[in-house]
Amino acid sequence: MAAVRHEVADAPGSGWRRFWDRGDWWRAVLLAAVYYGVYQVLSIAVGAVFGGRGGIRGEAGSAMDVFIGTGLPIILGAVVLLAFAASLGWLGELFGPQPVRGRRWMWVGIAVVLVINVSALGSVDFASAGAALVASWLLTGLFVGLAEELLTRGFVVNLMRKAGRGEVAVALVSAGVFAALHAGNFFTTDQGLATTATQVVYTFFFGIIMYLALRLTGRLIWPILLHASTDPTVSLFAAHPAAGDPLSIVASLSTYLVIVTGAVLLVVFLVSERRRRRADATAPAS
Template sequence: MSDTTPTIAPEPRSPWKRFWERGGWWRGVLLAAVYYGIYQLLSIAVNAVFPAGGSVRGELGSAMDVFLGTGLPIILGGAVLLGFAASLGWVRELFGPQPVRGRRWMWIGIVVVLLINVSALLSIDTQSAGAALIASWLFTGLFVGLAEELLTRGFVVNFMRKAGHGEIAVALVSSAVFAALHAGNFFTTDQGLSTTATQVVYTFFFGLIMYLALRLTGRLIWPILLHASTDPTVIMFAGHPSKGNPLSILASLSTYLITVTGLVLLIVFIVSERRRARRDLS
């Protein structure tokens, strides 16, 4: 007697999903460019509705100014990225266990970032900053970490792996895209070229450490949280440093520490990955 149970054909993917499923570095760059444009438009819209110095936002640098001027655009941008992930059915894939795991030496970068963040947090003049501003920055930092890590260590890494690129290329491209996003600060802020160049170098190596955190922990949530603890603490320390605190030395040298640590870890990573590739071939 033959089996007449009907087979269920897999549901055909839409052209939208097929396009992004092919992956590739240029799709990561394309998504980053589109996201950056959307984020800038969202910032313009928020500033139009809640103008700087207005009655709602209050004075520059206040808790509400930080939330509306910095936090709200990136919260909306993060929502756009999550919606994009949902449209592809990638939410579980992006936030689930990673297919490639790391090595114990990758803890070095994570420890350096955590030491800097803790030192910055403990070196903030809390009376000068105020509880409201600290809370506003910490809340905003969660969405900074979510949006920027979801884009670069989530989508860009996934695109690269789907196209079959090796992990050295994955690390370099995802870090370069992250750094390129910050290059736009030259045009959107009043900081000079040298400051922007320093920031781009810093963010490249910070991005590399976040990639290593992704490899080591195996889940995107951990680089998101590590990133989320970085921007608020470093920014608040820069604006409200406490005097005479010896811990502030680490926070003051954060740019150099991250750059040097990232450079050393990049060299170790390249050597390690090449050895791993040779072992896989043998």
């Protein structure tokens, strides 16, 4: 697949826009690092305003605790990203039709994620969780999908393509930035090194699947919604599993299923892109 490049040397507009219109991986990393810092500041600010658990936030894991502690910072982060996109005039580019499309085998990753999410949702003890918590997680998940996909499959992909990078590099940098953002959990949570390492590997291959979903569907909204269905279902299942549900076997293996699926699809993708490049190189000029 030929690289997609946007010529910007003589593009009109402010220096701010021209800087970002040049794209490339280091601008993608810079943007992700700045966003991560902004998100952490927003999390601290939300914690300072609403205080610890026990007040308006309620108990740990309650509907308000999920919405305020997890949802509100990511909602504010999504607003920041949308404002940044608007300042560059990129909203149409990010949410419009993609210039590079995919192939039917890319459905495999989407299917695996959907099966996991349906299995997790079907294995939730809804009586134990309660309607308020389910609604809180669904709303939170929608903004998690929006913010994280807008950053990594939106901005990062766009920046890489503007620099004329090939789609292999686009996929790897997009997934790598996504995984690196989750590496920070080692410092901001108490989950430990082993759990964080597993999460980084998982998010890298989940990012590969989301990139393939972007390629296949041609619209950013679909990986956003696919991602938005993942965090709530898996989190609800982890906190409120239904006893004896056979579907829970799939949900409990979700991390490993995503890693294996993403790794296999990455190999297939690398081979597919290599063949495309060879075909492009040998094709007669039109």
